[in-house]
Amino acid sequence: RGCARCARRRAGCVRAMSSDGGVASPCINVCRIDAATGWCVGCLRTIDEIASWSQLADAERRALRDRLGPRRLQWRRLQRAAPPAEPGCSG
Numbered sequence: 001r002g003c004a005r006c007a008r009r010r011a012g013c014v015r016a017m018s019s020d021g022g023v024a025s026p027c028i029n030v031c032r033i034d035a036a037t038g039w040c041v042g043c044l045r046t047i048d049e050i051a052s053w054s055q056l057a058d059a060e061r062r063a064l065r066d067r068l069g070p071r072r073l074q075w076r077r078l079q080r081a082a083p084p085a086e087p088g089c090s091g
Contacts, residue, residue, distance in 0.1 A: 023061035025053055026068055044071045
């Protein structure tokens with residue numbers, strides 16, 4: 001059982017492999033590039049990383065996924081430091 005956070009973590013572990021046994025894409029279908037960082041707000045990859053994913057070998061995919069953990073920590077710090085959006089602002 002456990003908490004919701006643990007359940008999300010377990011779901012992430014399941015997504016580590018694709019249905020064909022290769023490394024699964026980190027895409028979570030929240031696709032919007034942040035203008036300040038150049039990262040997708042869903043998976044935190046750059047547009048070049050997203051575009052090249054299908055051509056990468058599994059070792060390269062794992063290396064890219066390994067870079068996403070530290071990037072997520074940086075993203076969270078940036079989000080905490082950002083001023084709140086104005087009411088009605090979508091950005």
